[in-house]
């Protein structure tokens with residue numbers, strides 16, 4: 001195992017409520033009578049990428065209007081307002097990392113194992129989310145960062161994972177990916193990368209067939225998982241467990 005590749009939304013942090021609230025704040029600000037409640041947003045999350053999600057929804061509610069010539073301009077403008085609301089919400093430590101994320105990234109750094117990011121979210125969202133837990137020079141913690149700014153084709157396409165592998169100079173089976181959604185799992189699987197899934201409430205009912213393991217979260221000594229996990233020495237995921245799982249030794253604790 002030579003690198004860990006993390007998805008962002010839902011994986012590094014449980015961000016989709018903040019995204020949903022930012023979309024609704026943008027709709028109100030620009031005078032659109034749209035409102036995305038949790039049930040609708042859970043369905044809309046099947047479409048990765050905020051702009052693609054807006055387009056999908058507009059076509060759902062008014063296909064004719066959504067076929068107009070100015071649609072891309074309007075979507076870009078609404079999405080820029082949404083991104084401002086989102087970065088205001090999560091900036092300054094507004095949203096904590098999920099259990100185990102900071103600890104695993106530290107463990108990987110101490111072991112000389114590079115970590116990377118493969119996300120479909122907007123670059124500005126990464127700065128807002130990650131400056132608080134990792135400091136202003138947070139980008140230095142990651143050997144590769146691929147996002148909506150570097151990779152246009154969104155998950156479940158493998159493009160963003162293939163771009164990370166290329167930047168790392170590693171093969172797919174050298175790495176482990178961490179995801180929260182079926183879209184993300186499919187993207188990593190198609191790229192050939194073994195994937196650990198930690199769902200959130202928005203993706204709990206997704207199909208995670210083919211995941212290396214599905215866990216409630218990665219756990220910490222202060223916040224262990226409720227149940228023991230085969231192959232792990234503790235009720236949290238550490239590098240030793242990842243190495244075993246990566247070698248296919250799912251049920252062999254030390």
Ligand code: XBP
Nearest residue numbers: 008009019048049050119120121122
């Ligand atoms: C999840 C997404 C993103 C976010 C919204 O990204 O699909 O679109 O929902 O962010 P990830 P944007 O790959 O990190 O799970 O509005 O910036 O797209």
Ligand code: MG
Nearest residue numbers: 007009010180
């Ligand atoms: Mg995600």
